[in-house]
Amino acid sequence: MEPKYKRVILKLSGEALAGERGFGIDNTTVDAVAVQIKELIDMGVQVAVVIGGGNFWRGRSHDSMDRSTADYMGMLATVINSLGIQDAVENLGMQSRVMSAIEMRQIAEPYIRRRAVRHLEKGRVVIFSAGTGNPFFSTDTTAALRAAEIEAELILLAKKVDAVYDSDPMVNPDAKKIDRISYIDVINQGLGVMDTTAITLCMENNIPIQVFGLKGENNIRRVILGEELGTIIKED
Secondary structure, rough: OOOOOOOOEEEEEEHHHHHHHHOOOHHHHHHHHHHHHHHHHHHHEEEEEOOOOOOOOOOEEEEEEEEHHHHHHHHHHHHOOOOHHHHHHHHHOOEEEEEEEOOOOOEEEEEOOHHHHHHHHHEEEEEEOOOOOOOOOHHHHHHHHHHHOOOEEEEEEEEEEEEEEOOOOOOOOOOOOOEEEEEHHHHOOOOOOOOOOHHHHHHHOOOOEEEEEEEOOOOHHHHHOOOOOEEEEEEO
């Protein structure tokens, strides 16, 4: 089957990479993600990845910590995760590049938009790390920003939860799954699937978001082939 999309951003939460452990990197989970990325590359899809850092760092550890310092610590956590994903995809024979918004030349290229696009065109997996390089912006916003910059056709938002619900399904067993929803309704209903800045960026640049569970078998591949898995966020 022909893929529906040719260039995508895969947004992974750090918590999803931790698997059942809840902290750090679960090798089985990372290897499974790498296998699915390889399937996309083999189909001719250009894949960029943005990873959160919540499996290592979740913001300020106490109220007296400076917010900027806490955010920079989170950016470093995303670099650790990016190197883990890079190792996994290269173990499967793919070429990859980690590009960092904070310069650290020994382990990553500095982020340059034209260079990132060129890597994608050559079939390399591009892993965007260190967020936007600025405090007060989440990795969700990074995914939206990079998607706009590289003209990605879709953001694949892979989470622990398999879709967007009208309330937290981990708390409310009667939470109702939402199949399709507009950007503005996500904001107005305070659903929290992505932060408001990220949703607004996607809305302004008309970038659809597909929210689905990372754990399901071949979920990433199924989305790329056009299956309406989980929840689609786009204009009405």
